[in-house]
Amino acid sequence: MEMQEVNLADFAAAHADGVTVVDVREPFEYVEGHVPGARSVPLGQLAAVVGELAAVVGELPRSRPVYVICAGGGRSLSAAQFLARAGIDARSVAGGTGGWARSGRAVVTGADA
Template identity: 60%
Template sequence: MREIDLRSFAAAHRDGALVIDVREPLEYVEGHVSGARLMPLGELSSHVGELPRNAPVYVVCASGNRSLSAAGFLSAAGIDAWSVVGGTRAWIHSGHPVTRGTQAAA
């Protein structure tokens, strides 16, 4: 499985990377990486066709466990997927801002 450290992810995020959040909707609205699209892990297979095959996709969850599983699934489907080590918790603890609510504002 491919993982990306928080520092490298932060740089990719600043550059406009595609981020998907595989947590459940309630977790997402409590705080998510700005710009992240909600695609709960249990529904991920129905969203594979929406993801690019020519650019990296960064997958985030709460701590990195679900995103690692999701990145493995996406990689097997031909997506250049990367799991963010430490997930949203690490993002917040590192001082990065989050968006609250249902909007995935950039």
């Protein structure tokens, strides 16, 4: 499976439909502000989560896209490539959480998705 990169407008449309969003930033970054509904799975923990489809995120869906986001797009590209190799339809969000916030879209603070 091949990883895709999506722009913020396409991500916003998908987000409005309730897609799975995985935030691969470090916990302190996530707490400072994240996309509503995004689940925190730091990049360093992603392999363990995928390896056992662990309860950190619940089962990552294999039948629909998973949107991966970070601060600006670098870490999410790596994570989405990893997920794609694991058979997951992964899409990296170009511009990341920073771009999301700069575009005037809402962010949530705290540890809850």
